[in-house]
Amino acid sequence: MQRQFSLVLSRALGGALLALALSGCGLLPEVKDETAGWSADRLYQTAHDAMMSGNYSRAVKLFDQLEARYPYGRYAQQAILESAFANWRANETAAAIAAAERFIRTYPNHPNVDYAYYLKGLVHFREDQGIIGYVYELDLSERDPREMRSSFAAFKELTAKFPDSRYYQDSVERMRYLTNAMATYEVKVANYYYQRGAYIAAANRAQGALVNFPQTPANERALGILRASYAKLGITQLADDSQAILAKTFPDSRYITGVKETPWWNFWKKEEESYAVQATGQLAAKPWWKFWD
16 A cells, blocks of 8 residues: 555656646746847848957857848848858858858859858968967968868869959969968978988978979979988989989079078087988088087
8 A cells, every 4th residue: 555655646746847847948038039020131231240340159140040031132142151251250160161162052153252262262271270370370381281272272263263353363372372381391291201211201202292383482492302312212313313403493502502591509400401411412521519429
């Protein structure tokens, strides 16, 4: 009897708690949407003002509401573009790229579609710099080359499709900068291999930089590394050929003369990293101060 009474009591309490929980939902105040009933014009103007004042999170929210409620018309089109910009400035790079690509797919003939390509290139241009990138301009050659390639592709597509775009010249200059940065990245990798004695890998990487990024400033250092790597490998003919090309292309190169302007106090520079080594492929005489070897 006691057991049956306990079972009935527990069921009654469970039912009471469930009823209380369900009724409690109605006790919570309803969250009102301040934009309910707003026209497309009012939604856009409010979102645009929020964006211009730097309140990017609010701007994105309002642009999304505008596109959802009024999916057709000029306001929806503009909302996608400005939402992409606001997301970018809010450091929501994935959302910014997605919005730009969606605009390109949905409105390929829109008069402002060139801006979508340009913005996509800008987002990739700074994608992995984060907040510091807006304070201190980071060296692109130190970054992930995949983002540089994506940025270059977006700018290249813009310049190919819209030669009269207002963003054309800036895109060309950014492409040139990205080309130099990617070439420098490849040469830094080649030098990394060289410093660790992986001369075959160093030569391959330096040669790749020369083939894929011709006529860039990094070609000088690439030829120096290529010459030094072949010399270390004992491939005399290729080393001499690299030296000849270097001398003809960069006759005053520090990789030819072995002279580099360095601060007087920087006397601890590693011998293997010197320009003299990459110019000749051989270690120079031991410095007077290196008496412990």
